[in-house]
Amino acid sequence: MSNGENTNSEKSEVLQGTLDLMVLKVLDALGPLHGYGIARRIEQVSKQVLQLNEGTVYTSLLRLQQQGWIASNWGTSENNRKAKFYSITKSGRKQLARETENWERIAGVIGRLLRLEGQE
């Protein structure tokens, strides 16, 4: 089969479904951003831990936009290019809160599980 061809295999793949949450959080924290900016921000925060195909950011943006959680409009980027800026909507913030709580709950459970020691 064709796996095992990546050289930097110590990086983790982005967990399925978590990218949307990251994008929402970035937009919530930093205000309107274009796709490139979002990718940079995720890269910065993940400190090279995550292996991100930046193209997938756009799939995520499209998905979020269809759900009505983010909105977009055209503007000019810092280096004077035409760029599409995305911003989080009110229902997006609600969704973010829900998802964050959800994530923390699951992360907590998994964390506790992984710390589990054998008991007599």
Add this chain to the structure above:
Amino acid sequence: MIHYLRVMAARFRGLLGDQRADRELDDEIKMHLCMLTERYVRQGMTEAEAARAARRQFGNLTLLQEASREMRGIRSIEILFQDLRYGVRMLRKEPGFTLVAVMTLALGIGANSAIFSVVNAVLLRPLPYTSPEQLVQVWEHYRPQNNPRKSVAPANYLDWRAQNRVFERIAAIDPFPSFNLTGPEGPDRIQAARTSADFFPLFGATPTLGRYFLSDEEQPGRNRVAVVSHGLWQRRYGSDPQLIGQSVSLNGQSFIVVGVLPPDFRFPRGEFDLAIPLALGGWEAAARGTHPLHVYARLKAGVTLRQAQEEMGAIARRLEEQYPKTNTGKAITIVPLHEQLTDQIRLALKVLLGAVGFVLLIACANVANLLLARSLARQKEFSVRLALGAGRGRLIRQLLTESVLLAGMGGIAGLLLALWSRQILVTLLTGANLIPRWIEIDIDGRVLVFTLMTTLVTGLVFGLAPALTAIKADLNEALKEGGRKATSGKRDQRLRHALVVSEIALAMVLLVGAGLMIQSFWRLLKVDPGFQTENVLTVDLSLPTARYPEGHQVSHFYDRLLRRIGSLPGVRSAGGAAYLPFSGTRNSWSFDIEGQPPLPPDRAETEWRPITAGYFRTMGIPLSRGRDFTEQDIDGSPEVVIINEAMARLYWPGEDPLGRRLKLHDERKKVWHTVVGVVKDVRHLGPTIEPKPEMYFPYSQLIYPWYPMTVVIRTQSDPLQLAPAVRQAVLELDKEQPVYNIRTMEELLAKSVAPNRLHLVLFGTLAAVALILAASGLYGVMNYWVTRRTQEIGIRMALGAQRSEVLRLVVGEGMGVTLVGVGLGLVGAYAVTRLMTSLLFGVSVTDPATFAAIALLLAAVALGACYLPARRATKVDPLLALRHE
């Protein structure tokens, strides 16, 4: 839900602004890539390195574009058209493959559509009556003779009608009377029936003209009214609206026409041109020993079948107590009308539906094998496309689109096949009298939807295996390998063999079924009906009461007629009977035996046949003891009766029945008849039904000899040639007397085995198709096997293998597959043929001879299918094969 709607709306918008959205995404991506490149350049890469790195960082561009379009909705339609276009191109590139696949599928789908069109018309479509689900037929259930559907005695019907509270209406029809209709329009022979006043309203039919019968017209004396069918009204009276109120002459009596039936009215059984009221009076109103009536009823709203059954059961028990002599052992059966009318064919249709399902599966396996071979050949194409970034799902989708496209073409061809076979089916079905003549078998919306669904499912079923196999291909390997490998595809081969094994097994099951039907039909034709069917002409006559009011006049007419016919050149002998074997008519009476207590209920009634002297001789029914009727056995001379051997065995076991006397329960003529002869048994009800006890009475000694009569004539050569002379003989005696139903006894025989013939033809055809498909499947697989192994065979031959050894290698491989299939098929057949039990006659469903013969047949055909590729293998040139490498 609202959420879902919003997503849909977004997709819909996407659908409209598709191109703009595409451009916008492109712009975004371009900007993103530019900025990434700039960043890498800043980090010290060259322009080209930076661009490559940016691409890598960004990921699969094509996949992103496709994903985004797919998310926006329109993409799926676009993909569909793209795949269809591509599919059509692929199919046109290989016309041979396409033709074989489409024809195979057409057979499979067409057979299913054709049989489903019958199922649809017969079992699924509601009957053409108002609220047909409430309609039932009510029968007497005669427990002692284990006959749950016996037609009804008039007095019982009257009691049921008076006492029940579960039926909205309960109506009766006496289909027997047939009439000579005379008038200024000329004489006409028509089928008529007596119906109760409720009969037509029961079915919810509104008259085209006039009205139906009133309830007081059921009184004898007031019943001189008639309702005519729409057909007769058009045909004979030129659709004259003035017909209402006019009088017509039936059998010499005048009846006033009060109504015309609507054009679409269908009698549930039989076809009638005219109805008169069923006026039950006098002896008939009290008759419980004779059973002329068919009774139909409509359940009251909210009353279930079970409740009706319970109440009618209680009524039957009361009647048993009240009339022990006639009603002991008589319960009541209520059958939903739809079930009643389609009973005979229900099982056959289910079995056939299973059979066409098998044929379709075989066709699927065949086409799957073809596709499998093709997809292995296309391996390289798939690998390249995967390498260029196509998603695996996307490839599967494209392959499935191709399969469904193929299935669609097969479906269209199959539909044409179904349309073409429709007429044949209709002829076979109505000829076999298995369904009411008026049921219309056509390709309606439901059949179209069924065909569409079958086609789609078929396409997915036969397309899935090849599609999955294709994309499982190892990308790197396939690209590295220049061509095919001699050793590759072990798994594919197993799949292909499994498909062929299942084809052979399925074909085996169908062939065994067909084999059993052939066996049973053959045995059916060998059954001795108890009389000789060759060279017998039969002609129906009915003398009208008005012109022949007295019994002796009728006897006189027939005496003279038979003598006249007997003296015609080419005639050996002539006779007459009221109920002819194989004609579907019969009657039974209850009776007493002299010196014995009343007969127990299981023997109280026996089949009853009025005949003339000369009947036994003409039919070739041998006399085993005593004497035949003579022309001296007439009204006034001592009353006599002849019984058959079955009756002698049942009523006088181990005794001599000659000289014993019996008396019919007929209030009008209470006389003792002396048994003067015993004849051999006749299978009156058809070749599959065991002879029943029968008693024959001289026509001229009965109280009302104006029964319609069938004259039978044994001829020296082709009986139909005598028909004009017979008609002439009748007209010479009475120039107003029509004859009708001129048939030969062999026609009647053929008609009585028509259902079996129908099963045989349909099942045999399907089994033959299955055999051809399975054989061609095996041939295809073996052929492919040889192609794949050309090199191996070449090497073997180069190393000194003989042709015979090569032949054995290939044939051995093919027969191995065949034997597994035959083995599985035998097991399968053993398991399912029991469902056919009641469709067979005289042969066990697990008949070892049939199983063995079919296994041999299949093996022989398989041998042929393997031999051709094997011979090709022996012609392999070792040098060429090796150079192939």
